[in-house]
Amino acid sequence: MSDCLPLTSHFIDGQFLPAHSGRTFDKRSPLDNHLMGRVAEGGREDVDAAVNAARRALHGPWGRMTVDQRVAMLHAVADGITKRFDEFVAAEEADTGQPRHVISHAFVPRGAANFKIFADLIKNVPAESFQMDTPDGAGALNYAIRKPKGVIGVISPWNAPFLLMTWKVGPAMACGNTVVVKPSEETPATATLLGEVMNAVGVPPGVYNVVHGHGPDAAGEFLTRHDGVDGITFTGETRTGTAIMKAAAEGIRDVSFELGGKNAGIVFADCRFDDAVEGIFRSAFMNTGQVCLGTERVYVERPIFDRFVAALKARCEAVRYGRPGDAGANYGPLISHEHQAKVLSYYAKAVAEGATVVTGGGVPAMPRDLAEGAWVQPTIWTGLPETAAVVREEIFGPCCHIRPFDSEEVVVALANANRYGLSTTIWTENLRRAHRMAAAVEVGITWVNSWFLRDLRTPFGGSKQSGIGREGGAHSLEFYTELRNVCIKL
Ligand code: NAD
Secondary structure, eight states, X not given: OOSXXXXXXXXXXXXXXXXXXXXXXXXXXXXXXXXXXXXXXXOHHHHHHHHHHHHHHHTSHHHHOOHHHHHHHHHHHHHHXXXXXXXXXXXXXXXXXXXXXXXXXXXXXXXXXXXXXXXXXXXXXXXXXXXXXXXXXXXXXXXXXXXXXXXXEEEOOSSXXXXXXXXXXXXXXXXXXXXXXXXXXXXXXXXXXXXXXXXXXXXXXXXXXXXXXXXXXXXXXHHHHOTTOOEEEEESOHHHHHHHHHHHHHTTOEEEEEOOOOEEEEEOTTSOHHHHHHHHHHHHHGGGGOOTTOEEEEEEEGGGXXXXXXXXXXXXXXXXXXXXXXXXXXXXXXXXXXXXXXXXXXXXXXXXXXXXXXXXXXXXXXXXXXXXXXXXXXXXXXXOOTTSHHHHSOOOSSEEEEEEEOOHHHHHHHHHSSSEESEEEEEOSOHHHHHHHHHHSOSSEEEESOSSOOOTTSOBOOEETTEESOBSGGGHHHHHEXXXXXXXXX
């Protein structure tokens, strides 16, 4: 390379490598657009090398480990992350520009937990067995054994990169698989850093591999089309999921998909008002609205509608923009200028479709050193019909539309009238209503008087176009293992 900028390398077979082609792409800071470094641009050769290394590792020392040894190794990985906690936080801050407290309280600790929880789970997996009668009266014993699925392709997004990648790598490795990760091109740093931890704690080469690069006709697509890949777990946009599913169909490769959302927040008049305002504020604006589980459609029962809108507006107008470590800063930029342009196009569409802009709607005035960053204001709209683009389509930005409602039946119908079905957050003190609503909304996860709270042993995934399959706890075994039946005539 002709400059001295740092290179984020692939991690293949235990080695940090540049791209086979020597090609790189630029990584810029979302905070101020400065050029942070170059990233290896993966091509077919890199994906090949990573998949081949992963296949070899399946049958090497990793494949021969006892469950206890594997469990100990996953605990060592978690401890290794914790030991280098500050480096993971700094790498994620630099890639995403998000506030330090979100990354250090939610995202990086969950990365370490993702290894521990699945290590502990795998030790206690029960086996299924049936004793049957045979026609000759001798009988037979059937039992099922779980084997690793093989080489898992992990394709992850940029919005909570370390958490979302390890959420897949943790269970995949716990079940004895090997992985090839293609992190988002926007957030390459923590995946490569994790390679250092893997080497430091003695994970055999080839078990965990990382190939950086782009999606279509690039590293992402090459991975999903590779014959040596046995299953693909993907988190990202529904449209990308469609492309990956087509690619996976070629080799009858299994898929597990966590896709987009256009989630409803439902606030009843009997809620604890301040808690509901804070809860909806977090769900709509945390991580600058770049959370798949975030709320972009808010329905508020009419008696408290005006008060609620005013309170949420005040909360939005109190955000403090800044760099991750700045004192008091609690609101970061979007991931990139490309995403900023997309979000701002929706801000313009909302106005064109007749929205009342309660707050925001544009780019905040920033000090000179941050003026080139991908900043947008938190934005609230009212007054749009459900057919408006900003009410129907996932924007993945810090914005929501708020609409009043008058009855439970109507709000259930409104919440369900969308192609996505990821999550809902419901705010009410009426327990019976909470249970009724939770059963009626067509989503994979419902929160009552809370949001983003989750026991990692529970099933996670989306309904409708928000996903295929469930991961989390024992549910992850469905995707990451092959269940084989053995029948022994007695
Ligand atoms: P994206 O779909 O654009 O990209 C995700 C990953 O897929 C990236 O690594 C990208 O390089 C890769 N990719 C893109 N095209 C590909 C192709 N044709 N073949 C193979 N790989 C390809 O998503 P994003 O913009 O990074 O993330 C935001 C999206 O992710 C939102 O829609 C959000 O709702 C969703 N998301 C969902 C969940 C969930 O759990 N359901 C969690 C986080 C994010």
